[in-house]
Amino acid sequence: MDIAAQLSSYYDHDTLKLPQFFLFFSFIYVSAHKIFENWGPKHRYDACSCLLSFFHGTPSVILAVFALFLVKNTEKNQEIPTVFASENTPFQNLVLEFSTSYFIMDLLHYFIFNPHDVLFIAHHLATLFTLLTCRFMVNHGAFAILVILVLAEVTSPLQNVWSLARLRKSDFRAAKKVYDFLSPGFYTFYTAVRGVFAPLFVIKMGFVYASGAANSVIPRWVWGSWMLLTVSGIFASLLWILSHWIEFYKDKFCKKEKLK
Secondary structure (H helix, E strand, O other): OOHHHHHHHHOOOOOOOHHHHHHHHHHHHHHHHHHOHHHOHHHHHHHHHHHHHHHHHHHHHHHHHHHHHHOEEOOOOEEOOOOOOOEOOHHHHHHHHHHHHHHHHHHHHHHHHOOOOHHHHHHHHHHHHHHHHHHHHHOEOHHHHHHHHHHHHOOHHHHHHHHHHHHHOOOOHHHHHHHHHHHHHHHHHHHHHHHHHHHHHHHHHHHHHHOOOOOOOOOHHHHHHHHHHHHHHHHHHHHHHHHHHHHHHHHHHHHHHHHO
């Protein structure tokens, strides 16, 4: 039996696993506060959020890839059709619940320790709306949502290391070196994913939904909301990376001026 068939047999029943995943991320979050207890309040809370993201980013990408391309639909005994209106499989729903539990945990973190970060809170609320409606309301369209999840989280491991180094670059020379080393590569990778691959997929997604191919299983207002929130998220992420590119080249220019 191949890996896909084994995974499919393990998750052939669409049982709710969100509570277990939430407990898992709660444990990671509490452990993070212990790990970073010596960092001080200035950086501790951001570091805890980064560690939580570490345990979501790469696992969610791996799980989503399995759910999209490797797991068989045991009920129909065939490969999952890669269409935007296909019914969610149990394993796809498991991945949606895994990500949902992470975003709930991280959202609680922001509500408690960083309630003024309105943009980030809005991002998490929008993401939760998309995940929850796909999983519990329409139970269709997981293909599109999981592809977006992969595109969103594939940069996460590099971003988390970069973020931790950025937090301590003023305190430790090693962190400054890591930050300087990672920045151009991370910015380029992030720009390519969010500025090229994500928009291309969303355009395809928009054409499919606008054609009415999914209207019988996904109401217009649902897929319309997904499109609006996804496009808004891409636009916001491009503004974010643009600000860092500007900062990067300003620093580079200042260094050159000092050497003159």
